[in-house]
Amino acid sequence: MSSVLAHIGIATFDIEKSVALYRQLCPEVVVNETITVGEQGVIVCFLDFPPHSAQGRIELLQPLNETGPIAKFLAKRGEGLHHICFSCENLTEKLKLLAADGFRLIDKTPRIGALGKPVAFVHPQSTGGTLIEFEEE
Amino acid sequence: MSSVLAHIGIATFDIEKSVALYRQLCPEVVVNETITVGEQGVIVCFLDFPPHSAQGRIELLQPLNETGPIAKFLAKRGEGLHHICFSCENLTEKLKLLAADGFRLIDKTPRIGALGKPVAFVHPQSTGGTLIEFEEE
Numbered sequence: 580m581s582s583v584l585a586h587i588g589i590a591t592f593d594i595e596k597s598v599a600l601y602r603q604l605c606p607e608v609v610v611n612e613t614i615t616v617g618e619q620g621v622i623v624c625f626l627d628f629p630p631h632s633a634q635g636r637i638e639l640l641q642p643l644n645e646t647g648p649i650a651k652f653l654a655k656r657g658e659g660l661h662h663i664c665f666s667c668e669n670l671t672e673k674l675k676l677l678a679a680d681g682f683r684l685i686d687k688t689p690r691i692g693a694l695g696k697p698v699a700f701v702h703p704q705s706t707g708g709t710l711i712e713f714e715e716e
Numbered sequence: 717m718s719s720v721l722a723h724i725g726i727a728t729f730d731i732e733k734s735v736a737l738y739r740q741l742c743p744e745v746v747v748n749e750t751i752t753v754g755e756q757g758v759i760v761c762f763l764d765f766p767p768h769s770a771q772g773r774i775e776l777l778q779p780l781n782e783t784g785p786i787a788k789f790l791a792k793r794g795e796g797l798h799h800i801c802f803s804c805e806n807l808t809e810k811l812k813l814l815a816a817d818g819f820r821l822i823d824k825t826p827r828i829g830a831l832g833k834p835v836a837f838v839h840p841q842s843t844g845g846t847l848i849e850f851e852e853e
Binding site for chain 1: 724734737740743766772794798799800814819838840
Protein backbone atom coordinates (compact mmCIF):
# COMPACT_ATOMS: atom_id res chain seq x y z
CA MET A 580 0.00 0.00 0.00
CA SER A 581 1.30 3.43 -0.90
CA SER A 582 1.29 6.54 1.29
CA VAL A 583 -2.13 7.99 2.01
CA LEU A 584 -3.32 10.97 4.03
CA ALA A 585 -4.23 8.83 7.02
CA HIS A 586 -5.63 11.51 9.34
CA ILE A 587 -5.70 15.14 10.36
CA GLY A 588 -5.12 16.15 13.97
CA ILE A 589 -7.37 18.75 15.60
CA ALA A 590 -6.47 20.28 18.97
CA THR A 591 -9.32 20.80 21.42
CA PHE A 592 -9.78 21.83 25.04
CA ASP A 593 -12.65 19.33 25.45
CA ILE A 594 -12.72 16.10 23.47
CA GLU A 595 -16.30 15.24 24.47
CA LYS A 596 -17.55 18.61 23.27
CA SER A 597 -15.67 18.12 19.98
CA VAL A 598 -17.11 14.63 19.50
CA ALA A 599 -20.62 16.05 19.98
CA LEU A 600 -19.81 18.78 17.47
CA TYR A 601 -18.62 16.34 14.77
CA ARG A 602 -21.67 14.15 15.40
CA GLN A 603 -23.80 17.20 14.59
CA LEU A 604 -21.72 18.14 11.54
CA CYS A 605 -21.57 14.56 10.18
CA PRO A 606 -24.15 12.21 11.70
CA GLU A 607 -22.50 9.30 9.83
CA VAL A 608 -19.24 9.69 11.78
CA VAL A 609 -17.95 6.59 13.61
CA VAL A 610 -16.49 7.56 16.99
CA ASN A 611 -13.75 5.30 18.36
CA GLU A 612 -12.72 4.81 21.98
CA THR A 613 -10.66 7.52 23.62
CA ILE A 614 -6.97 6.65 24.12
CA THR A 615 -4.64 8.14 26.73
CA VAL A 616 -1.08 8.83 25.57
CA GLY A 617 0.61 9.72 28.83
CA GLU A 618 4.04 10.27 27.32
CA GLN A 619 2.68 13.05 25.08
CA GLY A 620 0.32 14.44 27.73
CA VAL A 621 -2.81 13.97 25.60
CA ILE A 622 -5.98 12.00 25.22
CA VAL A 623 -6.99 11.27 21.64
CA CYS A 624 -10.11 10.10 19.86
CA PHE A 625 -10.24 8.96 16.23
CA LEU A 626 -13.28 9.73 14.09
CA ASP A 627 -13.87 7.53 11.03
CA PHE A 628 -15.82 8.40 7.92
CA PRO A 629 -16.75 5.16 6.14
CA PRO A 630 -16.23 3.59 3.66
CA HIS A 631 -12.47 4.29 3.76
CA SER A 632 -11.51 4.23 7.42
CA ALA A 633 -7.76 3.98 6.70
CA GLN A 634 -7.82 7.38 4.99
CA GLY A 635 -9.15 10.81 5.88
CA ARG A 636 -9.80 10.23 9.59
CA ILE A 637 -9.87 12.94 12.25
CA GLU A 638 -7.74 12.63 15.40
CA LEU A 639 -9.05 14.84 18.20
CA LEU A 640 -6.33 15.76 20.74
CA GLN A 641 -6.97 17.14 24.22
CA PRO A 642 -4.16 17.98 26.64
CA LEU A 643 -3.84 16.13 29.96
CA ASN A 644 -1.59 18.78 31.50
CA GLU A 645 -0.20 22.25 30.75
CA THR A 646 3.25 21.23 29.54
CA GLY A 647 2.73 18.88 26.57
CA PRO A 648 2.87 19.91 22.89
CA ILE A 649 -0.94 20.13 22.49
CA ALA A 650 -1.29 22.31 25.61
CA LYS A 651 1.41 24.61 24.21
CA PHE A 652 -0.27 24.72 20.78
CA LEU A 653 -3.64 25.59 22.36
CA ALA A 654 -2.09 28.35 24.46
CA LYS A 655 -0.44 29.85 21.38
CA ARG A 656 -2.95 29.27 18.56
CA GLY A 657 -6.21 28.20 20.18
CA GLU A 658 -8.36 25.26 19.10
CA GLY A 659 -8.22 24.03 15.53
CA LEU A 660 -6.18 22.20 12.89
CA HIS A 661 -2.91 20.89 14.33
CA HIS A 662 -1.22 18.40 11.96
CA ILE A 663 -1.68 15.96 9.09
CA CYS A 664 -0.46 12.37 9.03
CA PHE A 665 0.71 10.28 6.09
CA SER A 666 1.07 6.53 6.29
CA CYS A 667 4.24 4.91 4.96
CA GLU A 668 5.61 1.41 4.62
CA ASN A 669 9.01 1.71 6.32
CA LEU A 670 9.32 4.70 8.64
CA THR A 671 13.03 4.27 9.46
CA GLU A 672 13.83 4.33 5.74
CA LYS A 673 11.42 7.25 5.18
CA LEU A 674 13.14 9.33 7.89
CA LYS A 675 16.54 8.70 6.28
CA LEU A 676 15.21 9.93 2.91
CA LEU A 677 13.54 12.98 4.50
CA ALA A 678 16.72 13.91 6.40
CA ALA A 679 18.77 13.55 3.20
CA ASP A 680 16.26 15.87 1.46
CA GLY A 681 16.87 18.50 4.14
CA PHE A 682 13.62 18.15 6.09
CA ARG A 683 13.88 19.09 9.77
CA LEU A 684 12.86 16.03 11.79
CA ILE A 685 11.30 16.50 15.23
CA ASP A 686 11.68 12.75 15.80
CA LYS A 687 14.94 11.53 14.28
CA THR A 688 13.95 7.93 14.97
CA PRO A 689 10.44 6.42 15.19
CA ARG A 690 8.56 6.42 18.47
CA ILE A 691 5.30 4.61 19.28
CA GLY A 692 2.13 6.63 18.63
CA ALA A 693 -1.42 6.53 20.00
CA LEU A 694 -2.37 3.51 17.87
CA GLY A 695 0.72 1.49 18.84
CA LYS A 696 2.37 2.13 15.46
CA PRO A 697 5.79 3.75 14.87
CA VAL A 698 5.37 7.49 14.18
CA ALA A 699 7.59 10.55 13.66
CA PHE A 700 6.93 14.27 13.16
CA VAL A 701 8.52 16.67 10.67
CA HIS A 702 8.88 20.32 11.69
CA PRO A 703 6.53 22.82 9.97
CA GLN A 704 9.48 25.15 9.31
CA SER A 705 10.61 22.70 6.62
CA THR A 706 7.15 21.83 5.22
CA GLY A 707 5.53 25.15 4.36
CA GLY A 708 3.98 25.74 7.78
CA THR A 709 2.24 22.37 8.21
CA LEU A 710 3.23 20.00 11.03
CA ILE A 711 3.47 16.59 9.33
CA GLU A 712 3.41 13.17 10.96
CA PHE A 713 4.41 9.91 9.30
CA GLU A 714 3.00 6.64 10.60
CA GLU A 715 4.17 3.16 9.66
CA GLU A 716 1.30 1.03 8.38
CA MET B 717 -22.60 7.65 -0.25
CA SER B 718 -22.27 9.07 3.23
CA SER B 719 -20.22 12.10 4.29
CA VAL B 720 -16.46 11.66 4.08
CA LEU B 721 -13.53 13.92 4.84
CA ALA B 722 -13.04 14.83 1.18
CA HIS B 723 -9.99 17.10 1.48
CA ILE B 724 -7.95 19.44 3.60
CA GLY B 725 -7.04 22.90 2.36
CA ILE B 726 -3.49 24.21 2.80
CA ALA B 727 -2.67 27.88 2.16
CA THR B 728 0.60 28.60 0.36
CA PHE B 729 2.39 31.59 -1.14
CA ASP B 730 3.71 29.43 -4.00
CA ILE B 731 1.73 26.47 -5.28
CA GLU B 732 4.58 25.14 -7.45
CA LYS B 733 6.94 25.11 -4.49
CA SER B 734 4.30 23.29 -2.41
CA VAL B 735 3.71 20.70 -5.13
CA ALA B 736 7.46 20.02 -5.23
CA LEU B 737 7.45 19.70 -1.43
CA TYR B 738 4.62 17.14 -1.36
CA ARG B 739 6.29 15.18 -4.18
CA GLN B 740 9.34 14.91 -1.91
CA LEU B 741 7.26 14.01 1.15
CA CYS B 742 5.09 11.46 -0.71
CA PRO B 743 6.51 10.35 -4.05
CA GLU B 744 3.26 8.43 -4.73
CA VAL B 745 1.19 11.65 -4.80
CA VAL B 746 -0.92 12.28 -7.91
CA VAL B 747 -0.83 15.98 -8.84
CA ASN B 748 -3.87 17.33 -10.68
CA GLU B 749 -4.03 20.35 -12.98
CA THR B 750 -4.08 23.77 -11.37
CA ILE B 751 -7.47 25.53 -11.40
CA THR B 752 -8.06 29.29 -11.25
CA VAL B 753 -11.02 30.42 -9.14
CA GLY B 754 -11.20 34.10 -10.00
CA GLU B 755 -14.20 34.84 -7.80
CA GLN B 756 -12.30 33.71 -4.69
CA GLY B 757 -8.98 35.21 -5.83
CA VAL B 758 -7.12 31.88 -5.69
CA ILE B 759 -5.48 29.21 -7.75
CA VAL B 760 -5.87 25.68 -6.41
CA CYS B 761 -4.24 22.32 -7.03
CA PHE B 762 -5.60 19.01 -5.74
CA LEU B 763 -3.23 16.25 -4.64
CA ASP B 764 -4.54 12.69 -4.62
CA PHE B 765 -3.27 9.77 -2.60
CA PRO B 766 -4.50 6.54 -4.22
CA PRO B 767 -6.32 4.22 -3.79
CA HIS B 768 -9.15 6.40 -2.38
CA SER B 769 -9.05 9.61 -4.39
CA ALA B 770 -12.49 10.78 -3.21
CA GLN B 771 -11.24 10.93 0.40
CA GLY B 772 -8.25 12.47 2.12
CA ARG B 773 -7.04 14.73 -0.70
CA ILE B 774 -5.01 17.91 -0.24
CA GLU B 775 -6.15 21.18 -1.83
CA LEU B 776 -3.29 23.66 -2.16
CA LEU B 777 -4.50 27.29 -2.30
CA GLN B 778 -2.42 30.24 -3.50
CA PRO B 779 -3.79 33.81 -3.61
CA LEU B 780 -4.10 35.64 -6.92
CA ASN B 781 -4.35 39.07 -5.27
CA GLU B 782 -4.05 40.68 -1.83
CA THR B 783 -7.75 40.97 -1.01
CA GLY B 784 -9.18 37.43 -1.14
CA PRO B 785 -9.71 35.15 1.87
CA ILE B 786 -6.51 33.14 1.32
CA ALA B 787 -4.39 36.29 1.02
CA LYS B 788 -5.91 37.54 4.29
CA PHE B 789 -5.30 34.19 6.00
CA LEU B 790 -1.65 34.15 4.87
CA ALA B 791 -1.12 37.71 6.09
CA LYS B 792 -2.55 36.82 9.50
CA ARG B 793 -1.42 33.22 10.12
CA GLY B 794 1.21 32.42 7.49
CA GLU B 795 1.34 29.28 5.37
CA GLY B 796 -0.27 26.09 6.63
CA LEU B 797 -3.51 24.25 7.34
CA HIS B 798 -6.53 26.33 6.32
CA HIS B 799 -9.75 24.24 6.26
CA ILE B 800 -11.24 20.76 6.02
CA CYS B 801 -14.00 19.73 3.62
CA PHE B 802 -16.72 17.12 4.09
CA SER B 803 -18.77 15.80 1.21
CA CYS B 804 -22.56 15.59 1.58
CA GLU B 805 -25.47 14.42 -0.53
CA ASN B 806 -27.76 17.49 -0.48
CA LEU B 807 -26.01 20.72 0.48
CA THR B 808 -29.12 22.93 0.61
CA GLU B 809 -30.72 20.52 3.08
CA LYS B 810 -27.44 20.23 5.04
CA LEU B 811 -27.19 24.02 5.43
CA LYS B 812 -30.76 24.15 6.77
CA LEU B 813 -29.92 21.50 9.37
CA LEU B 814 -26.65 23.24 10.34
CA ALA B 815 -28.39 26.63 10.70
CA ALA B 816 -31.10 25.01 12.86
CA ASP B 817 -28.34 23.50 15.04
CA GLY B 818 -26.89 26.98 15.57
CA PHE B 819 -23.84 26.76 13.33
CA ARG B 820 -22.68 30.10 11.89
CA LEU B 821 -22.78 29.79 8.11
CA ILE B 822 -20.37 31.88 6.02
CA ASP B 823 -22.35 30.83 2.91
CA LYS B 824 -26.05 30.71 3.72
CA THR B 825 -26.76 29.16 0.32
CA PRO B 826 -24.47 26.98 -1.83
CA ARG B 827 -22.05 28.58 -4.29
CA ILE B 828 -19.98 26.84 -6.96
CA GLY B 829 -16.52 25.71 -5.84
CA ALA B 830 -13.25 25.03 -7.65
CA LEU B 831 -14.43 21.62 -8.90
CA GLY B 832 -17.76 22.95 -10.24
CA LYS B 833 -19.67 21.44 -7.31
CA PRO B 834 -21.91 23.35 -4.86
CA VAL B 835 -19.94 24.28 -1.71
CA ALA B 836 -20.49 26.29 1.49
CA PHE B 837 -18.29 27.22 4.46
CA VAL B 838 -19.09 27.14 8.17
CA HIS B 839 -17.39 29.71 10.43
CA PRO B 840 -14.67 28.38 12.77
CA GLN B 841 -16.20 30.32 15.67
CA SER B 842 -18.99 27.73 15.71
CA THR B 843 -16.87 24.63 15.01
CA GLY B 844 -14.12 24.66 17.64
CA GLY B 845 -11.68 26.78 15.65
CA THR B 846 -11.70 24.80 12.38
CA LEU B 847 -12.96 26.36 9.15
CA ILE B 848 -15.22 23.68 7.63
CA GLU B 849 -16.39 23.38 4.04
CA PHE B 850 -19.22 21.16 2.82
CA GLU B 851 -19.25 20.03 -0.80
CA GLU B 852 -22.14 18.36 -2.58
CA GLU B 853 -21.09 15.05 -4.15
